[in-house]
Amino acid sequence: DAGVIQSPRHEVTEMGQEVTLRCKPISGHNSLFWYRQTMMRGLELLIYFNNNVPIDDSGMPEDRFSAKMPNASFSTLKIQPSEPRDSAVYFCASSLEGVYGYTFGSGTRLTVV
Amino acid sequence: GENVEQHPSTLSVQEGDSAVIKCTYSDSASNYFPWYKQELGKRPQLIIDIRSNVGEKKDQRIAVTLNKTAKHFSLHITETQPEDSAVYFCAAQGASGTYKYIFGTGTRLKVLA
Numbered sequence: 001d002a003g004v005i006q007s008p009r010h011e012v013t014e015m016g017q018e019v020t021l022r023c024k025p026i027s028g029h030n031s032l033f034w035y036r037q038t039m040m041r042g043l044e045l046l047i048y049f050n051n052n053v054p055i056d057d058s059g060m061p062e063d064r065f066s067a068k069m070p071n072a073s074f075s076t077l078k079i080q081p082s083e084p085r086d087s088a089v090y091f092c093a094s095s096l097e098g099v100y101g102y103t104f105g106s107g108t109r110l111t112v113v
Numbered sequence: 114g115e116n117v118e119q120h121p122s123t124l125s126v127q128e129g130d131s132a133v134i135k136c137t138y139s140d141s142a143s144n145y146f147p148w149y150k151q152e153l154g155k156r157p158q159l160i161i162d163i164r165s166n167v168g169e170k171k172d173q174r175i176a177v178t179l180n181k182t183a184k185h186f187s188l189h190i191t192e193t194q195p196e197d198s199a200v201y202f203c204a205a206q207g208a209s210g211t212y213k214y215i216f217g218t219g220t221r222l223k224v225l226a
Contacts, residue, residue: 031212043157043202043216056213091156095212100145100164102214104156 002026004105006092012111018080021108024073025094033093033102034067034077043091049075050097082112115140117205119217127225132190134220136203139184145206146186147214148177152199160201161188193224 005024013019025032034046047057049069057067064083069075079086089109093102116139126132138146144165149157163170163177163186170177174193179186190197200221204214 033213042218045213045215048213050212056211097212100162100206101147101159104149104158106156 004092004094004103006090006105006108008108009106010109010111012113013082015083015112016081017112018078019082019086019110019112021077021090021092021110023075023077023092023105025075025092026103027073029094029096029103030072031095031097032069032075033095034075035091035093035104037089037091037107038087046077079110082110084112087111115205115207115215117203117215117217119203119220121220122218123221123223125223125225126193128193128195130193132188132193132197132222132224134188134201134203134222135185136187136205136217137183137185138205138215140205140207140215141184143184143205143207146177146179147204147206148175148188149202149204149216150199151202151219157202190222193222195224195226198222198224 007022031050033048036044046059047067052069067077089107091104091107093104095102119136147162150160151157161175161177163179174191176189200219202219203217206214
């Protein structure tokens, strides 16, 4: 099992550019979570999907952020336009409904300059 | 709203001593409490968890206790080793039907050789 796979591992972009982060959950997992980690705010849940359907997006900071899960094996988190305050590590995690315990991906370190 | 408080934020112990990290949660319907260890630059990894129908769980040198009445749960690490140095996060899952975790703010544990 390859685990949760995120890409890219690092992204440096200029303010105003569009950024797309990608995640492939563990095969068979049907819940997927996007978290953002910063020193100031810790681990914040942005959005989570269950069976490809967004269930709770109350953590999405503003309209600049959007997330999709077109199928069970792929999700994207998009920021458009990006701002320096979006700089953080973005983690994707997946789990099997009814079986506890997330598995996190390796994260994407985003730097917006 | 849902909240998890974690203390202390930093903890230094001598190798071989014990370490205790405490968390409190606000949602009385929470029924699952995982603990994650995050080494520098790496992903959070699940190290132990406890469900609401159990008061204590142990796995070798780590143990977790839960007091549902007081809405407290704690991580205990005995015979600490330098490789235990990391940031530890507690989390609480919401009521049945929601799979999102609310994370504590983390405890940076340093084990001094």
